[in-house]
Amino acid sequence: MKLQGQIAALPGVASVDTFDNFASTPSDATLDQYDVVVTTDNFPPADAVALGNNLADYEDQGGVVVATEFFWQSGAEAAAGRWLTGGYSPYHVGSSNEDATVTLGAHDATSPLLQGVSSLTDYYHQNPALAAGATEVAKWSDGFSAVAFKGNAVGINAYVGNLSGGSYWSGDYAKIIVNAGNVLGRHTLTITKGGTGAGSVTSVPAGINCGATCAFNYTNGTRVTLTAVPSSGSSFTGWSGAGCSGTSSCTVTMIAAKAVTATFKLGPPHGTTITKAKINKKKHKATFKFRASGTITGFQCALARSKGKHHKAGKLVFRACSSPKTYKHLKHGRYKFEVRAVNSAGVDSTPAIKKFKI
Numbered sequence: 001m002k003l004q005g006q007i008a009a010l011p012g013v014a015s016v017d018t019f020d021n022f023a024s025t026p027s028d029a030t031l032d033q034y035d036v037v038v039t040t041d042n043f044p045p046a047d048a049v050a051l052g053n054n055l056a057d058y059e060d061q062g063g064v065v066v067a068t069e070f071f072w073q074s075g076a077e078a079a080a081g082r083w084l085t086g087g088y089s090p091y092h093v094g095s096s097n098e099d100a101t102v103t104l105g106a107h108d109a110t111s112p113l114l115q116g117v118s119s120l121t122d123y124y125h126q127n128p129a130l131a132a133g134a135t136e137v138a139k140w141s142d143g144f145s146a147v148a149f150k151g152n153a154v155g156i157n158a159y160v161g162n163l164s165g166g167s168y169w170s171g172d173y174a175k176i177i178v179n180a181g182n183v184l185g186r187h188t189l190t191i192t193k194g195g196t197g198a199g200s201v202t203s204v205p206a207g208i209n210c211g212a213t214c215a216f217n218y219t220n221g222t223r224v225t226l227t228a229v230p231s232s233g234s235s236f237t238g239w240s241g242a243g244c245s246g247t248s249s250c251t252v253t254m255i256a257a258k259a260v261t262a263t264f265k266l267g268p269p270h271g272t273t274i275t276k277a278k279i280n281k282k283k284h285k286a287t288f289k290f291r292a293s294g295t296i297t298g299f300q301c302a303l304a305r306s307k308g309k310h311h312k313a314g315k316l317v318f319r320a321c322s323s324p325k326t327y328k329h330l331k332h333g334r335y336k337f338e339v340r341a342v343n344s345a346g347v348d349s350t351p352a353i354k355k356f357k358i
Contacts (some may be wrong), residue, residue: 002166003040006174013178024051031058038183040068040161044077044106051161052081056088062186062219064152066177067091069159072128083153090135090148090155091128098127104171105146107138112183113149113176116137120146120171124159147176152184152220186217187254189224196344197234197264198295200225218254225251228262233294233343238263269294269341274352276324277337287326290352292341300340300347301325305333330358 001018008016017034019026022043031037045051055065065088070077072091083089104120114137127144130136134150140157148155160166160173187355191201191214200211204225207216218224227249230236236247242258244250251259272291278287290299301321304314315339325339335358340351 001162003038003160003162003173007038007177010174010178012182020052020253020348021045026054028054028057028273030064031055031141032061034063035185036064036066036068036177038068038070038177039079040159040303041077042070042159042161042163045079048078048080050081052079052083052085054081055079056082059083059088059152062152062217064180064185066156066180068156068161069122069124069126072126072155087131087133088151088153090131090150090153091145091157092290095126095128098125098142098331099123100142102140102142102144103149105139105141105143107146111137113147113162113179115152115179116175117172117179117333120158121169122158122160123168124170125157126159149180154180154184178297183255184220186219188215188216188217188257189252189254190257190259191226192259192261193264194261195237195263195265195289197230197236197266199228199230199234199236199262199264201262202229202287212266220255221250222254224254225249226260226262228264233267233269235267237263239263253328266343266345268346269296269348270350272299272339272341272348272350274337274339274354277354277356277357279356283328284330284358285326285328285337285357286330286337286358287324288337288354289324290339291323292348294341295343296341297339299323299325300342302338303327304336305331306335307333333356 004016009014025047047121059065071079072093072095078093101123130148134148136148136207138147140146145157159318160169191208191210202209214215228236238247238248239245242252244260271291274288276289299321300318302318304316335356337354338351340348
């Protein structure tokens with residue numbers, strides 16, 4: 001099919017499939033596999049009501065419908081169901097045929113739907129009336145509407161089927177269809193966690209729970225509020241990307257794919273505690289067990305001795321250690337044992353202390 005090949009040739013298109021809705025109606029599950037569904041026909045659908053209902057459901061899930069000639073024409077070819085009665089269609093049903101060769105006329109060259117579109121020619125078209133809330137972005141050379149959109153539905157007032165090998169039309173229709181998916185379709189929000197610390201990012205509405213889910217597809221125009229929560233021992237230092245900054249919650253509007261970075265900073269460990277101290281004066285030995293909170297890469301221990309009650313203790317010199325820590329062959333005197341947890345951000349500023357005598 002001519003149009004199928006042109007769409008498949010454009011950058012970013014993974015696959016283009018066809019479905020014969022004259023023979024049967026595509027289910028919700030079938031439609032939901034695709035970013036864009038294009039309707040083009042000159043035969044009645046198998047079930048116009050079911051087709052319209054399923055297209056409305058598909059749009060509700062963020063899919064883009066691009067409807068072409070005959071979909072609004074009074075009679076059996078037109079869609080029905082919620083797609084029309086629910087106000088999804090950019091055009092009203094009931095227009096008449098204006099069969100004559102036309103080319104692209106007045107149009108909004110700044111519209112994202114028309115980027116890369118320089119030529120459109122068609123023979124079979126109509127004179128459809130815009131639906132309430134629809135926006136027209138192009139007219140034909142005879143003054144009738146050529147392209148309009150409403151929500152995530154696009155109307156192309158042209159026959160782009162394969163009748164006579166597609167000789168009745170030519171131009172950049174495939175670009176309009178791909179643009180519609182890129183502009184009006186689902187957009188991926190990607191979260192990256194950076195920095196030396198750890199934490200989580202969640203979203204309202206749901207979708208991001210990072211942790212585990214750091215990317216999610218949102219329907220076009222969805223406002224997504226992101227919240228960052230640092231893990232114990234870390235702090236959240238701020239957002240970057242997609243206009244996000246600062247440390248409060250950030251809201252992004254999904255009108256395109258966006259990427260946001262949440263940066264967490266690792267803090268020094270804290271809460272170093274001696275959980276058990278066993279002093280054996282007869283054997284001149286002391287053993288200590290300890291632990292701490294936060295992210296820990298190790299511990300540092302120090303032991304100082306004074307010869308008597310009124311003697312000054314020696315200088316504490318911290319060295320790497322692990323729990324349990326045992327000191328042997330201790331001389332008589334008074335001792336002070338200190339231990340502090342350590343990580344890449346520094347050391348616990350409040351070491352745990354145990355004084356004892358041998």
